Amino acid sequence: MSQALWQFKAEIFQALGHPTRIAIVEALGKGEQSAGHLIEKLGLEQANASQHLSVLRAKQLVISRKEGNQVFYSLRDPVLIEVLEILKRYFYSHVSQTMSMLKEIRAEQVAKK
Amino acid sequence: MSQALWQFKAEIFQALGHPTRIAIVEALGKGEQSAGHLIEKLGLEQANASQHLSVLRAKQLVISRKEGNQVFYSLRDPVLIEVLEILKRYFYSHVSQTMSMLKEIRAEQVAKK
């Protein structure tokens, strides 16, 4: 059984393993939003946003509801927000050690440009 | 700020986004273990295990301590176990909806062989 559970958990983490998808999930934590609204709020490319939403849908982290022209997304289970909150605390409780990591991340990003 | 925080969270989720690494973290939840012990317990290839441990180390989810010949690993913060526990509950509270997902995963794996 463990095997399946590991796989399941890994799939969820992987689905959350992209900054844009984190941003989407956090935005949805404040309530249901249309795809268009998310795109505007987060400044995303339409196609790209749609792809990320499709990942979240495939892993069933979000639910979509069609209303006329638009598609409204919401979190399937607010427990996700709980998890993100825990990580925020984790982040702050290790700030100093984390900072060097963030600096590295930024340095890499700059280096790429 | 959000940007960096999203990136940071995404990095952590990604580090957890592999079944083997989940298994390692869960094993470490029961206390410090040597690399060799983990390898044996989880039935991993030595090099593969070492690579996964290196990912966890890079994201600072685990701490390593050298003792003579061996390297002992432990979780940097037990909050990770808390997150995994939450996900276990999540898993069971959506079992029926999840089952079809797991079946698909297995079907894909079979299809690949």
Add this chain to the structure above:
DNA sequence: TACGCATATTCTAAAGTTCGAATATACTGG
């Protein structure tokens, strides 16, 4: 029906991840 808007899908190239095999490092006991 035809148009326009919102969203999804498909495609391609680039980048990143994974595995196992081979090799390297580093410590211990003889």
Add this chain to the structure above:
DNA sequence: CCAGTATATTCGAACTTTAGAATATGCGTA
């Protein structure tokens, strides 16, 4: 110093993920 054990790193091939461009679908309204 040598051999043996424990762990890490490097390499290449297969696979996956990503972004953006182009295209498709689906709905509402004229």
